[in-house]
Amino acid sequence: MNEVLSVRGLTIVFPMGHRTIRAVDNVSFSIAKGESIALVGESGSGKSTIAFALFNNVPQPGIIESGEIRYFQGGNFLEMGQASQRQVFWEKVSMVFQAAQNTLNPLLRIRRQVEDIAQAHHVNKKVAIDKARELLSTMYLDPTRVLDAYPHELSGGMKQRVSIALALLLDPEIIVLDEPTTALDVISQASVLKILNEIRRQRNISLIFITHDISVISQVVDRVLVMYAGSVVESGLVQKIVRDPSHPYAKGLIGSIPPLVGDLSDVHGLRGNPVNLLSLSGGCPFADRCPDVMTRCRTDRPLMRQLSTGNAVACHLYDAEGEEVRT
Amino acid sequence: MKYVYRSIVALVMIFVISSLTFFLVRLMPGDPIIFLETQLEQKGMTAQQAADQIQVMLNIIPHQPLLEQYREWLVQLLHGNLGQSIQQTGVSVRKLIFNALPWTLITVAIGLLGSYVIGIVLGVVSAYLRRSWVSSLIDNVGSVAHAVPAFVTGIALLYLFTVVWHVFPSGGAYGITVTPGFNLPFILSFLYHMILPGFTYVLTTFGSVTLSMKSSTITTLNEDFMMAARIRGLPKSKLMQYLGSNSILPLFTGFMISLGVLFSGSIFIEQTFQFPGIGNLLATAVNSRDYPVMEGCFMLTIATVIVANLLADVLYAKLDPRINV
Numbered sequence: 001m002n003e004v005l006s007v008r009g010l011t012i013v014f015p016m017g018h019r020t021i022r023a024v025d026n027v028s029f030s031i032a033k034g035e036s037i038a039l040v041g042e043s044g045s046g047k048s049t050i051a052f053a054l055f056n057n058v059p060q061p062g063i064i065e066s067g068e069i070r071y072f073q074g075g076n077f078l079e080m081g082q083a084s085q086r087q088v089f090w091e092k093v094s095m096v097f098q099a100a101q102n103t104l105n106p107l108l109r110i111r112r113q114v115e116d117i118a119q120a121h122h123v124n125k126k127v128a129i130d131k132a133r134e135l136l137s138t139m140y141l142d143p144t145r146v147l148d149a150y151p152h153e154l155s156g157g158m159k160q161r162v163s164i165a166l167a168l169l170l171d172p173e174i175i176v177l178d179e180p181t182t183a184l185d186v187i188s189q190a191s192v193l194k195i196l197n198e199i200r201r202q203r204n205i206s207l208i209f210i211t212h213d214i215s216v217i218s219q220v221v222d223r224v225l226v227m228y229a230g231s232v233v234e235s236g237l238v239q240k241i242v243r244d245p246s247h248p249y250a251k252g253l254i255g256s257i258p259p260l261v262g263d264l265s266d267v268h269g270l271r272g273n274p275v276n277l278l279s280l281s282g283g284c285p286f287a288d289r290c291p292d293v294m295t296r297c298r299t300d301r302p303l304m305r306q307l308s309t310g311n312a313v314a315c316h317l318y319d320a321e322g323e324e325v326r327t
Numbered sequence: 328m329k330y331v332y333r334s335i336v337a338l339v340m341i342f343v344i345s346s347l348t349f350f351l352v353r354l355m356p357g358d359p360i361i362f363l364e365t366q367l368e369q370k371g372m373t374a375q376q377a378a379d380q381i382q383v384m385l386n387i388i389p390h391q392p393l394l395e396q397y398r399e400w401l402v403q404l405l406h407g408n409l410g411q412s413i414q415q416t417g418v419s420v421r422k423l424i425f426n427a428l429p430w431t432l433i434t435v436a437i438g439l440l441g442s443y444v445i446g447i448v449l450g451v452v453s454a455y456l457r458r459s460w461v462s463s464l465i466d467n468v469g470s471v472a473h474a475v476p477a478f479v480t481g482i483a484l485l486y487l488f489t490v491v492w493h494v495f496p497s498g499g500a501y502g503i504t505v506t507p508g509f510n511l512p513f514i515l516s517f518l519y520h521m522i523l524p525g526f527t528y529v530l531t532t533f534g535s536v537t538l539s540m541k542s543s544t545i546t547t548l549n550e551d552f553m554m555a556a557r558i559r560g561l562p563k564s565k566l567m568q569y570l571g572s573n574s575i576l577p578l579f580t581g582f583m584i585s586l587g588v589l590f591s592g593s594i595f596i597e598q599t600f601q602f603p604g605i606g607n608l609l610a611t612a613v614n615s616r617d618y619p620v621m622e623g624c625f626m627l628t629i630a631t632v633i634v635a636n637l638l639a640d641v642l643y644a645k646l647d648p649r650i651n652v
Contacts (some may be wrong), residue, residue: 055557055558057554057557057558059554086560086562089560090559090560091560094558094559095555095558097551097554097555099551102550102552103551104555105552105556105569106552106573106647106648106649107572107573107646107648109648116556116561116565117560120559120562120565121560150648150649152648152649
């Protein structure tokens, strides 16, 4: 397996007055060339923070407390100098941002912004513009019109597609997509996902989706990591997770998706509110909302276990099964 | 086409506001003509003789109905004539203004430039170091400097630098030993004399620039496109360019409006330093009810503010593609 990214024991904390919030707690995962994975979880589960950590750009006042991020089996990215980091940015790893509408400089035409990226990475401007034209066409956009437009002259969906085109500009090997379809209507969602899937097949690039909506991306990802309160609670192949989730939180998450056909009475939301990261105790973070909570869930943190189904899960319900996974 | 329309609107506005000031000025208590008339009558002239004398001296007919005066003023104005001073008999208002304008123009231009440069630099520094004590120091100094009125700052500087330390001259625009003109001793003497008034102007203006620059820089720093630009691997110089162009925009309008001050000067500062600029001219005119001079000064200010606003609108559209005039 050709590993393009490996994250080990990533922990990100946010100091809040006297206390610190562990927004990301000891998360590990890796992704192979051409593979597509998804980090799924509700708001505040730390998935976007991980996306920014991949660029060593955690929003203030967050601090990466510990962990390693290695691209292409190289050295720890977090310990590299700024110059070497900048080489990895966009050329090797690029990103489609959440609310991509606001990620373009409002004062410059798209053409200038393409040229600025080209210049920063020592690419010939004309080559970059030609490349951008080709990419914009694959996104079903009129290249000349878009290149000569200011961001405010484009619609939200168009800006989203421009943002994806920019992400592909330098032929990266990994693209991080933070809620790439959230701001789009259902039809644009489908077309954007279709485009992404085609590009992935053609160029054999790896995709990392960050999303709260497992149903939308289930067609385009291979593996899913379900996150809760900053840790991965279950991971496995997407079909396994969707059809047969093991962790009570994953069960609840899947069970809360309304079916396209069938009775809505089968849909159940998760009870309770997302956990307050300030009030986490030593036990399982999901204990307060878990329908199957046991005594030891309140005191012992469950460790990741590899199940016979192929999924890995961090839950005391499965203590008797499988074996512990080193993280 | 739009610009033609806007220019016409601006012209109409200038006309309406100057007409209003014509009447406002005459609503002030104390009529200099009546004063002069009484003076002449006390010297033994008859009322008719006094009126004739005034008409010869000032080209003003005493006790003329206000509307008639207004009509005459308008006719003169259309000929580009602002009338002549009542106090300095025979001197045209235009000449008085042209004599005073360069002092104010140069001093305020330097002061304005200085306060914007200092304000923008401090604002950006304060935004970058917003978690450090440096930022709160800058903010507090800026607020205090902005809050203290110009005449207090002016008098304090005057006291410190001329009474206590004898570093700078206490008034005037140039020394008595130099001849005004384009020669080095005069220019040096002028610069030496304008340091205190200019510095007072900077001290009272840079604070508000600092605070607004800080807030707009922080807003821009937190924008998604700045974060995106970092992750896209843009070099630091490019990032500063993105930051600068976006955060300086909100200050532009304020800057253009300050251009109005360029032509009106600051009454307080110029009075404090006995600086022979427009502000001083206006203050003297107001005290002696010199109607034509007051009107001339007001019209100058009105015209600059309105033209600067028009210019700001037009230029803003050039700077920010989102704005469409």
